[in-house]
Amino acid sequence: MTDVTGPASQTDDVLTMLAQGADGTLVARLGIEFLEAGPESVVARMPVAGNTQYHGLLHGGATAALAETVGSVAAGVHAGRDRVVVGTELNATHHRTARSGHVIARTTALHQGRRTATYDITVTDDAGRRVCTARLSCMILDRDD
Secondary structure (H helix, E strand, O other), X not given: OXXXXXXXXXXXXXHHHHHHOOOOOHHHHHOOEEEEEOOOOEXXXXXXXXXXXXXXXXXXXXXXXXXXXXXXXXXXXXXXXXEXXXXXXXXXXXXXXXXXXXXXXXXXXXXXXXOEEEEEEEEEEOOOOEEEEEEEEEEEEEOOO
């Protein structure tokens, strides 16, 4: 479940909250750094180093985790403070690999409803070449506090 605790009027508020909540999570282990996070766009980058296969190539699973992370955060910002988000479907097409530097993921909302949200996610390398195209669908649930 993703809990971004709702829409913030400023990207900085959401970025601060994301950084504070990352300790001990997969986000921290993968080295994901959020660059923008708001109701219209979430952008994050991840280092290739430490997220590779045995052959030194960026691991597709790490790329998929990055895509699901930015899509879930976008859905969480959309959902608001009183709701939580769970991913229901992720698909990813890997176009090329990366051996160094960072990859950057950007979300585009395809659907932002009351109960579901779907995002297109593009992952590019430092040169701006598309590494992966992903789509994430999320279910938005009421918080059961």
